[in-house]
Amino acid sequence: MTPRDREHFLTLLDALCDERLDEAGHAQLEERVATDGEARTLYIDYLLLHGCLHWDAVEGGAVALPGTLAALQDDSALSRPALPAPVASGRAPGRRRWAFAGVACALLAACALWLRNGEGPQQLAGPPEGRPEGANELEAPPGGDADDDSALPRVRLRDPAATGIASTTGDDPAPGPAVPRGDLVAFIDDRLAAAWTEAGVQPSPEAADSEWLRRVHLDLAGRIPDAATVEAFLQDKNPRKRAAVVERLLNEPTFATHFATVWSNLLVGRAPERDIDRDALVQFLRDQFHRNRPWSETVGELVAAEGADHENGAANFLLAHLNNEAVPATAVTFRILLCQQVQCSQCHVHPVVKDWGQEKFWQLNAFFQQTDVVEREGRDADGGSRMVRELVSRPVGDPSYYETLGGVMRVAWPKFEGQAIEEGPEVNRRRELARLMSSGDRPQLAAAFVNRLWAQLFGRGFTAPVDDMGPHNPPTHPEILDALTEEFVQSDYDIRALVRQLCSTRLYHLSSRIIPDNEADAPDRGERPLFARMYVKPLTAEQLFDSLLATTTADRSGVGSWSEVVERRKHWLSQFYSVLDNEENGETSTFDGSLPQALVMMNGELVQEAVSGRPGTYLNAVLSASVSETEKLRRLCLSTLSREPTPLELAAFRQAVRQATRMRGAAVQSATSESLADAYWAYLNSTEFLVNR
Amino acid sequence: MTQPPATAPSGRDGASTAPSDDFVQLFTRHQRRLYLFILAQLGRSQDAEEALQETNVVMLAKHQQFVPGTNFFAWAAQIAHYEVLKSRQRKRRDRLRFQEEFLQATTEDVQAPLDDLDLRRAALRQCLAKLRDKDRQLIEKRYRPGAVGRMEAEHLGRPANSVYQSIGRIRRTLLECIRRQLAAQPQS
Known part of the structure; x- marks a missing residue:
């Protein structure tokens, strides 16, 4: 080849790579390659270069050169597809099992496609029945231990982070949380690492960007990110992009909404039957979180609230629990706000903590014995009449009376952690309680909030159960709990600052994937949690609903206004929860991965709407985009699981399309659309969608 | 009723036919190499990705035909080559498609660089x-x-x-x- 020939040939190669080659050029290129050995070598070298750039960039999920470089550097990142190594939270699965489960997972998805591809009503009924069958492959804890009712889902997930995503590897040039790290964060990292060393475990590698982004959205916004957010984040090459996301999410209204949801569920439960203005309570909490009011203030307003249900949202907490001599109010105040379980000492001395006698319970109870719930006729928003309930404090309160096991009647006056209050007409007992709860340099109120937030973000509290703190149940990492509590109090109960700190820890950026070196970190088996990886958290019902809306935009096709969406969410949730008539005003839920939940996911209106492809749905937008079918599947996967589809999934998808065209003679176009809808359905019903890892 | 339709491919028959851990690892590890192998023959990355997915389908369906210990890439490349030919057939009308001689030449010459x-x-x-x-x-x-x-x-x-x-x-x-x-x- 003369230099001129070579130059011309390279121009052809460029056009080929950039998809600008015309017919004549194509013929020239082909002729050259076929007849000239030198040109052929050049062609191959050039195409391999082009292919590597293409593959590694796509694979890296990040255009950032560090990503590309890391992908090239790391031999474990040999391919874009995810190794189907699952996130396992079950019992010591061997590697073989993981891989198998990953395949089984893909096959289940494929199976679901075929089942739904059937023609008759018979096949339409397939998925619900087919699922348990597949679920065995997926979910049965190894060893056949079926009664493991751990709160964590029994999942075997495909893990997109297993390979291919460059930033998963420890030698990524810019690893770790790029959040300003105060001393406290360094201290937490250090203490956790010390515990790992002591127990002889290794932390899991850093979470891939896609895994982390989905996690932080679920944790701080209560829903998954949409596909556009995922793509923008994966392409963002700012090394501090994770910190930027945390900051953005902290300042979005969804943060306040999500935390208000979490706390109203804790305070009054989800069941709609209670005779309170639940919306007003949510509104009150949202406002407090939005303005980042100190947690001690929020609790004070809840405990000392006066007034009518719709006028003072905070009042609804006690309106819900002052029944039955304020026994529920006492138990809930202890358990929810202080993470102490003293309800048993209502009748007898605490079985383990002998210091917690009956008087502890009844002395707190006595704080509520100055308050009446008054019912009066009032007006609702539309001018109709309704019963208004109101908290009213009397000038003078009563003591609490209780009976010991020996049948002796005792009297208790208000006392909190040994501190009595003055009695008199000027004294409002509940205001005194609010003051006492946040006094001292390490109030239990602060430790309880820290413990709950830790559990909310990391899947396990410092104690198990999270709401059973006390001398009988020492925390797993007392020094971390103490340091965080101290900081929380010193910051005047600054919730956002606390969240920011926890999101800056190394732990928050670890993958949830189990590695052989931390299989021993198995809180599911009752071991003390070591936090050597991110534990997988099941989605709450609200997270699931909001995520379904986020991914499907089904709301936009069905109903209009935001308030309608809220109503719809309430209605949707109501199918899972009902009130229990017990002394703690508890409630029962079927939102626990059981059959009713599965049925709502598989056949429920919302999911049906989402996969209908009607105008306004996300699926409709994807189907009508003029991109390849692989790209369409990719978008569906990004929007549901915040990651790229695996080759196994792509293969299953293609097989389904082929099945539809060959076996049923469907037209390619409609078979593709149908299969995309089915794949979408399978993604929405995958275990991976149902958890926050 | 819980049985899948009779047309379901053999791949889902259950545990006995699920690919082994080793197979999945090999499968995964060779994706890049296969992609490049196919790309050299088809020239366009989108075509290559499609053919790769088709190849994957076949590999998974026929995973039992792979003899452990033998050269995985050689086995996979055969399937890939066949899928490349099929892809060409599907695109019979495409003016931008290479002739068979071209495929033969590049298939041979790309092996050493891939090593x-x-x-x-x-x-x-x-x-x-x-x-x-x-x-x-x-x-x-x-x-x-x-x-x-x-x-x-x-x-x-x-x-x-x-x-x-x-x-x-x-x-x-x-x-x-x-x-x-x-x-x-x-x-x-």
Whole structure:
């Protein structure tokens, strides 16, 4: 080849790579390659270069050169597809099992496609029945231990982070949380690492960007990110992009909404039957979180609230629990706000903590014995009449009376952690309680909030159960709990600052994937949690609903206004929860991965709407985009699981399309659309969608 | 009723036919190599990705035919080659499709370079690091996920032709750099 020939040939190669080659050029290129050995070598070298750039960039999920470089550097990142190594939270699965489960997972998805591809009503009924069958492959804890009712889902997930995503590897040039790290964060990292060393475990590698982004959205916004957010984040090459996301999410209204949801569920439960203005309570909490009011203030307003249900949202907490001599109010105040379980000492001395006698319970109870719930006729928003309930404090309160096991009647006056209050007409007992709860340099109120937030973000509290703190149940990492509590109090109960700190820890950026070196970190088996990886958290019902809306935009096709969406969410949730008539005003839920939940996911209106492809749905937008079918599947996967589809999934998808065209003679176009809808359905019903890892 | 339709491929028959852990690992590890193998024959990355997916379907369905201990890539490449031929057939009307002789020639000649793939990737890594920042950013934009060859030049605020020229220039720089690096390596 003369230099001129070579130059011309390279121009052809460029056009080929950039998809600008015309017919004549194509013929020239082909002729050259076929007849000239030198040109052929050049062609191959050039195409391999082009292919590597293409593959590694796509694979890296990040255009950032560090990503590309890391992908090239790391031999474990040999391919874009995810190794189907699952996130396992079950019992010591061997590697073989993981891989198998990953395949089984893909096959289940494929199976679901075929089942739904059937023609008759018979096949339409397939998925619900087919699922348990597949679920065995997926979910049965190894060893056949079926009664493991751990709160964590029994999942075997495909893990997109297993390979291919460059930033998963420890030698990524810019690893770790790029959040300003105060001393406290360094201290937490250090203490956790010390515990790992002591127990002889290794932390899991850093979470891939896609895994982390989905996690932080679920944790701080209560829903998954949409596909556009995922793509923008994966392409963002700012090394501090994770910190930027945390900051953005902290300042979005969804943060306040999500935390208000979490706390109203804790305070009054989800069941709609209670005779309170639940919306007003949510509104009150949202406002407090939005303005980042100190947690001690929020609790004070809840405990000392006066007034009518719709006028003072905070009042609804006690309106819900002052029944039955304020026994529920006492138990809930202890358990929810202080993470102490003293309800048993209502009748007898605490079985383990002998210091917690009956008087502890009844002395707190006595704080509520100055308050009446008054019912009066009032007006609702539309001018109709309704019963208004109101908290009213009397000038003078009563003591609490209780009976010991020996049948002796005792009297208790208000006392909190040994501190009595003055009695008199000027004294409002509940205001005194609010003051006492946040006094001292390490109030239990602060430790309880820290413990709950830790559990909310990391899947396990410092104690198990999270709401059973006390001398009988020492925390797993007392020094971390103490340091965080101290900081929380010193910051005047600054919730956002606390969240920011926890999101800056190394732990928050670890993958949830189990590695052989931390299989021993198995809180599911009752071991003390070591936090050597991110534990997988099941989605709450609200997270699931909001995520379904986020991914499907089904709301936009069905109903209009935001308030309608809220109503719809309430209605949707109501199918899972009902009130229990017990002394703690508890409630029962079927939102626990059981059959009713599965049925709502598989056949429920919302999911049906989402996969209908009607105008306004996300699926409709994807189907009508003029991109390849692989790209369409990719978008569906990004929007549901915040990651790229695996080759196994792509293969299953293609097989389904082929099945539809060959076996049923469907037209390619409609078979593709149908299969995309089915794949979408399978993604929405995958275990991976149902958890926050 | 819980049985899948009779037409369901053999792949889902249950535990006995699920690919082994080793198989899945090999399968996964060879994706890049297969993609490049196919790309050399088809020329266009989108076609290559499609053919790769078809190949994957077949490999999974026929995983039992693979004899452990034998050369996985050789086995996979046979399937891939067949899928490439099928892809050509499907695109019979496509004017931009290579002739069969072309396929034969490239199939043979691409094998040796693929054996050096790790070296090539290492070289590419070093060469990328040597690029000027501006050039590297352009290449990143061109190869960002989801990007297609026909770049939307307006995104870069430059005439399309000049963008293509720049990318071509940078790619050639990389090519020469890689070739120099490979030449400096002791022959394997």
